[in-house]
Amino acid sequence: MSLKLLQSNTHDAENQFEVLLKEAFELLKPQLKPPFPLTILSPLEYTKLNQAILFGLLTQPQFTKIHITHLHAIITDGYGLFVSLVLKILFELYPKVLESVKIQLIWVSSKLVEVSAVGVDGLLICLMRQIVGGDFSDGNLWLCVELLRIFLNNWDWLLEEQPLVLSSALFTYLRLLGDHYRLLDSKFEALKRMEIDFCVRLLRNHFNLCFRIGRDLLRLLQDLVYIPEFKAIWKDLLLNPSEFNVHEFTDISQLYCSRTSSKYHLLRITPEMEMRLRFLLTHVKWGFQNRYQVWFARKFLCRPEAESVITDIVRFICCAHHPSNEVIQSNVIPRWAIIGWLLKCCRSSHVEANTKLALLYDWLFFSERVDNIMNIEPAILLMVNSIPKYIDMTQNILEFLFQLVENYDMQRKEVLVKGVSTSFDVLVRKGVVPSLEALSLCTLLSPLLRNKFSYISSKSALTVHLPHCSAPPPNLSSQSSLEMRMSVATKLTTNNPKETGVNTSAPVINTPVAPCSPKVIPVRSPIDIMEDLVQRLGEVIKRSIDLGLQILEEILLSYADQDSQSLDAAALASSVLHPEVLACRVTEAFTSNGYDVFPPLSSPTKFDFDNEIQSAATLVICSFIFCQNNRMQELITFWSRNGCLVGPRFLSYASRLAHEANKIGSLRTPNSGNSIIVTSDPVIPLLKNHIDKYISFKNARGEDSPDVYFASKDNNELIVELVQGAFASYRSFLRLSSMSHKENNTSLAKFLFSDLSSCCQSEKKKFKELLCDVFRYLPDLSTGREEFIRLLVETLDYADLVVLQFDICLRRFSIFSEDTDAIPRVVKNSLSWGLVEQQKFWALMEYEQVIFKVKMARVVKDFFCLGLLDPVVHSIAVAGFLRLCSHHVPTPELVSTIMSLPDDNFEGFAASVLANWVASNGLMLFNSLAKCLEKIDNDGDFVFFTPGGKINPSSISRFLRFLDEQGKEHTDCLSKLCTSIPEIKAKLADAAAAAAREGR
Structure with a gap:
């Protein structure tokens, strides 16, 4: 019988990847039996052997021990190639894979976890994505159980090495538990108990990992409040947050303020479903969507229980699929129309309520600084474009939104009013809708609904008080908030009659309906608007520094885009477009309220979030990085020339950007096939903020921008480009500083050293990363220069030097350069340094000169020809030369x-x-x-x-x-x-x- 991976019908064409694996297996079959040949494989032979072993593992269960032993023996890349082959099967072929092969895939995955294979985290996440929501078949439930066993059997390793996998698993099983717990069949009891124990263990013992999920953690937990264990967790979240032993977590509103990364929303969408949805939302034109919707419904929504996945689809569309401007401006069917159709597909009131909550959830806590406007765009467009033909859709969504504001968390109602009012304000200000009059003046809506709408939409972002995230917990004697949250899904469906008999293939709207005509408003020039923003800046900062930073961001973006050519010299000298005028007025607005535009660098035990991410300096630096026209150059140079710490701030920013990018592997493997998911994980806050600013800048200029979630190998390339762009911009800043001081370009190293010295005095905790980045990204200004090398050996301890030696051996950068003429000069000057500094100097020299193959004959001859060598003064240097020559x-x-x-x-x-x-x-x-x-x-x-x-x-x-x-x-x-x-x-x-x- 022929060995196979996939189920196939007689008319199906052979899958090329299956053919590739099978051909490799047949070709190398004699080599797959012991004794295995002990030969060094070429890259092509290595690839073929990996393919053959994988095919044997999946199709020959009786020989799994032999094949896995063979695999362990030949591995030279940390199993990276083998894992990529398994991932290809999971992403592209899993629904068609034979049941016996699926069993082997799980077994192979467990073995890869045991050896900590490269990329095994992506493998586990991909397996979780293959668990289909609303599918209670034996095969799907078996996959749930087997993955749970892998997680529990490798708990300590996952907790230490792959915390992202555990937080992803928590998100997955909380969502699955919402469906599984409603099953009354006793055969599901063991699975439900495993899921409950797993989730509760994570929530109770490792809430710091759970916190990374963000606000959607609460959305999932609220669907489980009828389970006793989760009811107790809810009580502690609301009334006793200290039970979770996370110092930073003092109130549930902190989770409200944390946006959930789009990578979590992808977990509940299978790769096949994601591919179909992205095709529908990228290529299908208006008027042709009906047959695609019919096919999608038959494929994924035909089972009675499958409608629960609609909630996950809507959340995915809102938060994880953000079309480009080109798609938005085309006649491709928009996201809001697909969401409207999906709402009509909901048959149960519970699913409909959860789907509406998924659509509107980010509205409740929206912050322009944290959230993406694309997350709230579909809901407003669905409401506006449903008038007047589908007014019931508009009415239901608005009613549900206002019920959420009234009942979702009565103890923190102001937070919800703030979020919804901000959402309406931003949607109009950013031009998503021309105005709100289509809703406020619509006579088809009930008067009560219009009054509520007018009240909330009129709440300005500057006048509604937002409680601090660490507000005190609610009164312990009041249980109204807790009881309300436990039954929120039921309460929110009482005013929404169940719609039955809806044809799931019918679109909500076949053509967009134009909203009511907006009122004509006198047009103000961009310069006038900018002048008004600058005038209000000081007053806004006094009320809220966060809002002040938002206005400063608008000012800088407008300033970069304005054309000052039309103004004469006299007008420009007093205009806000003049760099000195703008810089002085912005500085005055901040200093008058006790803030510095470029505050001094600090040396905290960990990176200071407020001081480095939420600051005016960051906004100015980002604006300069993304736009270096003459106006921005003059603006940042003026601040630098007048004593502001622009240079040290700029260098520290670029260095930390590179450091965080290294944490996710982007800079070390720029061409890796493994996708990188940019998250709101607290270990890379600056990188995430920088990417968000990049996207906002591109959007504001009407340019195509990447998604917040990058799902291809181009993710790494984009992050590398952003980091390299930051250092290139810093170099440009150094050149501007040199020109403003009437010095030539050869003095750039002098300005760099000055900035580096300032950073050394203030940020000793991260100074090693700073030095590494300077040698890596600015080698022509630092490599081989005595002042930089001496600063290095004087500042860093031996533990830091060991890490530098690793980087030197991996050829990530050079400290001494390969200039044979320069090295003797540095060696000679080092003889006057202290003994400790000389020892560190030679510890680095020993590794670098061997790695970079400097002409040692010249270096040795120049040193020993200095004259009579003093045994006391020169002993360390001679010992260093002895080790160096011996290694050459x-x-x-x-x-x-x-x-x-x-x-x-x-x-x-x-x-x-x-x-x-x-x-x-x-x-x-x-x-x-x-x-x-x-x-x-x-x-x-x-x-x-x-x-x-x-x-x-x-x-x-x-x-x-x-x-x-x-x-x-x-x-x-x-x-x-x-x-x-x-x-x-x-x-x-x-x-x-x-x-x-x-x-x-």
């Missing part, structure tokens, strides 16, 4: 240089180096000696590769004595060398006589 290979040039060194006070140096080479590179040493012999001229004098050098007989005699004492035979060339040079003969004779007298 004995080339003829280096050997001849060593043999020509004078004795001075370190007379045993040359013989010691030669003796070390005998042990490490004996054959090459004597080959080099043979080549040296060829250089003896007719008079018997030795002519070396470096002009003017002659052999030092003392060094050769000591070396020969060493060989005799060790019982090593002399080679012919060495003997010939001894007899050819009279000085050596004499030395050898004297040595023999001395030995005879001593009785040797």
Whole structure:
């Protein structure tokens, strides 16, 4: 019987990937049985063997131990290639995979977890995505159980090495538990108990990981409040947050303020479903969507229980699929129309309520600084475009929104009013809808609903008080909030009659309906608007620094886009477009309220979120990075010229950006096939903020921008480009600083060193990363320069130096450069440093000069020709040269240089180096000696590769004595060398006589 991976019908074409694996298996079948050949494989052979072993593992269960042992024996890449092959099957073929092969896939995955394979985190996440929501078939439930077993069996390793997998698993199983717990069949009890125990264990013992999920954690938990264990968790979240032992977590409103990353929303959408949805929302035109919707409903929504996945689809569309401007401006069916159709597909009131909550959830806590406007865009467009033909849709969504504001959390109602009012304000201000009059003046809506709408939409972002995230918990004696939250899903469906008999293939709207015509408003020039913003800046900062930063961001964006050519010189001198005028007024607005535009750098135990991310300096730096026209150059130069800490702030920002990017592997594997998910994880807050600013800047300029969630290998490339762009912008800033000080470009290193020194004084915790980034991204300004090297050895301790040695060995950067002329100068100057600094200097020099293959002959000769060497002053340097020469290979040039060194006070140096080479590179040493012999001229004098050098007989005699004492035979060339040079003969004779007298 032919071995197969996939189920297939007679009319199905062969899958090319299955054919590829099978062909590799058939080709290498003789090699898959022990004894395995012990040969070094070429890259192509290695790939083929991985493919063959994978096919054997999946189709030959009886030989799994043999195949897995073979796999372990050949691995040279940390299982990266093998994991990528498994991922391809999971992403592209899993629904068609045979049941027996699925069993093997789980087994193989568990083995890959045991060996901590590269990319196994993505493998586990992909397996979780294959659990289909609303599917209670045996195969789907079996997958739930097997993955839980893998997580529980490897709990400690996941907790330490892959916390993202555990938080993803929590999100997945909380969502699945909402469906599974409603099943009354006793055969599901064991699964439900495993899911409850797993989730409760994470929530109770490791809430710091759960906190990373963000506000959607609460949305999932509210659907489980009827389960006793989760009811208790709800009580503690609302009334006793200290039970979770997370110092930073003091109130549930902190979770409200944390946006959930789109990567979590992808977890409940299978890869096949994601592909179909993205095609529908990217390529299908208005008027042609009906047959695609029919196909999608038959494929994914046909089972009675499958409608629960609609909630996950709506959340995915709102938060994880953000179309480009090109798609938005085309006649492709928009997101809001698909969501309207999905709402009509809901048959149960519970699912409909959860789907509406998924659509409107971000409205409740929306913050322009944290959230993406694309998350709330579908709801407003669905409401506006449903007027008047589908007014019931508009009415139901608005009623549900206002019920949420009234009942979702009565203890924190102001937070909800603030979020919804901000949402309406931003949607109009950003031009998503021209105005709100389509809703406020619509007579088809009930008067009560219009009054509520007018009240909330009129609440300005500046006048509604938002309680601080760490507000005190509610009164323990009041249980109204808790009881309301426990039954929120039921309460929110009482005013929404159930719609039955809806054709799931019917679209909500076939053509967009134009909203009511907006009122004509006098047009103000951009300069007038900008002037108004600058005037209000100080007052707004006094009320709220966060809102002040939002206004500053608008000011900088407008300033970068404005054209000052139309203004004459007199008008420009007093205009807000003049860089000095704008800089002074912005500085005054901040300083008058106790803030600095460029505050001093601090040295906290961890990065200071408020001081480095939420600051005016960050906004100015980001604006300069993304736009370097003349206006932005003059603006940032003015601040720098007037004593502001622009340079140190800029360098610190770029360095931390690179440091956080390294944490997710982006800079170290820029061409990796593994996708990188940019999250709101607290370990990379600045990188996430920088990407958000980049997207906002591109959107504001009407340019196409990437999604917040990057799902291809281009993620790494984009992040690398952003980091490199930050350092390139900093270099531009240095050049501007140099020009403003009337100095030429050769002084850029001087300005860089000044900024680096300032950072060293203030940020010692991150100074190692700063130095590494300077040598890596600005090598022409730092590498081989004495002042940078000395600052390095004076500041860093030995633990930091070890990390630097790792980076040097991996060739990530160079400290001393490969300039043979520059190295002797630095070595000479280092002789006057302290002993500790010299030791660190040579610890780094030893590794770098071996790795980068500097011409050591020249360096050694220049050092030993300095004059008489002092045993006290020069001992560390000579010891460093001894180790350095011993690690280098004995080339003829280096050997001849060593043999020509004078004795001075370190007379045993040359013989010691030669003796070390005998042990490490004996054959090459004597080959080099043979080549040296060829250089003896007719008079018997030795002519070396470096002009003017002659052999030092003392060094050769000591070396020969060493060989005799060790019982090593002399080679012919060495003997010939001894007899050819009279000085050596004499030395050898004297040595023999001395030995005879001593009785040797």
